[in-house]
Amino acid sequence: MTDMIPKETEMDVAAVVAQLGQRAKAAAQDLALATAEQRNLALREAAKALRARTSEILEANAADLNSISGKDDAFVDRLTLTKDRVAAMADAVDAIAEQSDPLGRTLARFDRPNGLVIDRVSVPIGVIAMIYESRPNVGSDAGALCVKSGNAVILRGGSESLQSSRVIVACLAQxxxxTGLPEDAVQLVDTRDREAVKHLLHSTETVDLVIPRGGRGLVSLVQKEARVPTLLHLDGNNHSYIHESADIEKAVGVVQNAKMRRTGICGATECVVIDRKIAQDVLPRLAKALADCELRGDDEARKILPDMSPATDTDWDTEYLSNIMSVKIVSDLNEAITFVQAHSSGHTDAIMAEDTEAAKRFMVAIDSAVVMHNASTQFADGGEFGMGAEIGIATGKMHARGPVGAEQLTSFKYLVFGNGQKRP
Known part of the structure; x- marks a missing residue:
């Protein structure tokens, strides 16, 4: 493995990013030729390293936590690693290794009248730049998924998690x-200099795809600066709609979990939408279940619970990532669909309903990457989808959508087999 990149005070960030890209491109070529067994063994060895170096990871994470100030509880939670969370990271890497190989799959075959046989087969994308904020476990997930799918990856984590990320990437390199695979297949931009992000976004000669995972500020920067194709992971302004046919006890339990299980993740519900016909029954019970959550309601909701804070227009479009949730009362399914479509970020939305036709209509009409029926929005996660982990939740519509696992990190090419055919 190459020596650690010099500290930012001594380096030319543009030159460093260019060097990372060149090394990644060379590593991607070697990794694409590796067998599935080699890539899987590398992941199992990385998982062992994560477990063996847990104390080192936690020590680095403690140093990261000690270096921050003025951050809210949700941010601190995203940054914090524990023994259980490191164990979960290692388990995710092992789970990725156990999945079927996403490469070399024949996606389609065409037998032409002239005797040509054309196969469409899955191949790696090449070099992926992963830009993310605060959560150091993202580096482990992203690195493992890229190795599984034959891609080299350049990781640029949040500056607050730099010390944790160094050890995690060292485990993946280990x-x-x-297994004799190039360590440069997983590299870290080892600097807090924000200019490194712009240089990655401009690396058209070496980077094939940029995946940002963070808040609106990061996504806006990527949209503005990117010269490289991007796979966007937007914020999770998610809704849970309680339809008039809902089982109220079930709905209250699910929405409580959807909001409060972990408030700082992108799959958390930020707005609950309630049908007017059952609002008088639902809202007091929901407020009791969400005793530790500040509710901000519209005028109709506040007539039911006068102590509730008033919701503003800004609230309907806010990803709180905290113990705050907005409440909207609607007259029927149509108004619910209209409201959710207007304010959802396109990440994950859910309906609680025993009327299957109403649920089907909602699920077809809502144009989000993930739409759920009678389930917590916090299931919007690659691990819960059987992917082992995820590199993010893609909210766009091109290439991949929803949780992005190893299979979604592939492209395809055509292999044409002939026997001397000449085009007339």
């Missing part, structure tokens, strides 16, 4: 080295 797994690659143990």
């Amino acid at each position: 797994g690659l080295k143990a």
Whole structure:
């Protein structure tokens, strides 16, 4: 493995990013030729390294936590690693290794009248730049998914998690080295200099795809600056709609989980939408279940619960990532669909309903990456979808959508087999 990149005070960030890209491009070529067994073994060895170096990871994470100030509880929670969370990271890497190989799959075959046989087969994308904020476990998930799918990855984590990320990436490199695969297949932009992000976004000669995972500020920067194709992970302004046919006890329990299980993740429900016909029954019970959550309601909701804070127009479009949730009362399914469509970020939305036809209509009409029926929006996660982990939740409509696992990190090409055919 190459020596650690010099500290930002001593480096030319543009030159460093260019060097990372060149090394990643070379590593991607080698990784694309590796067998599935080699890539899987590298991941298993990386998982072992994560477990063996847990104390080192936690020590680095403690240093990261000690270096921040003025951050809210949700941010601190996203940054914090524990023994259980490191164990979960290692388990996710092992789970990714156990999945079927996403490469070399024949996606389609065409037998032409002239005798040509054309196969469409899955291949790696190449070099992926992953830009993310605060959550150091994203580096582990992204690195493992890229190795599984034959891609080299350049990781640029949040500056607050830099010390944690160094050890995590070293564990992934340890797994690659143990199996003779290029360590440069997983690299870290080892600097807090924000200019590194712009240079990555401009690396058209070496980077094939940029995936940002963070708040609106990061996504806006990527949209403005990117010269490289991007796979966007937008914020999670998610809704849970309680339809008039809902089982109220079930709905209250699910929405409580959807909001409060972990308030700082992108799958958390930020707005509950309630049908007027059952609002008098639902809202007091929901407020009791969400005793630790500040509710901000529209005028009709506040007539039911006068102590509720008033919701503003801004609230309907806010991803709180905290113990705050807005409340909207609607007259029927149509108004619910209209409201959710107007304010959802396109990440995940849910309906609680025993009327299957109403649920079907909602699920077809809502144009989000994930739409759920009678389930917590916090299930919007690659691990819960059987992907082992995810590199993000893609909210656009091109290439991939929803949780992005190893399979979604592939492209395809055509292999044409002939026997001397000449085009007339």
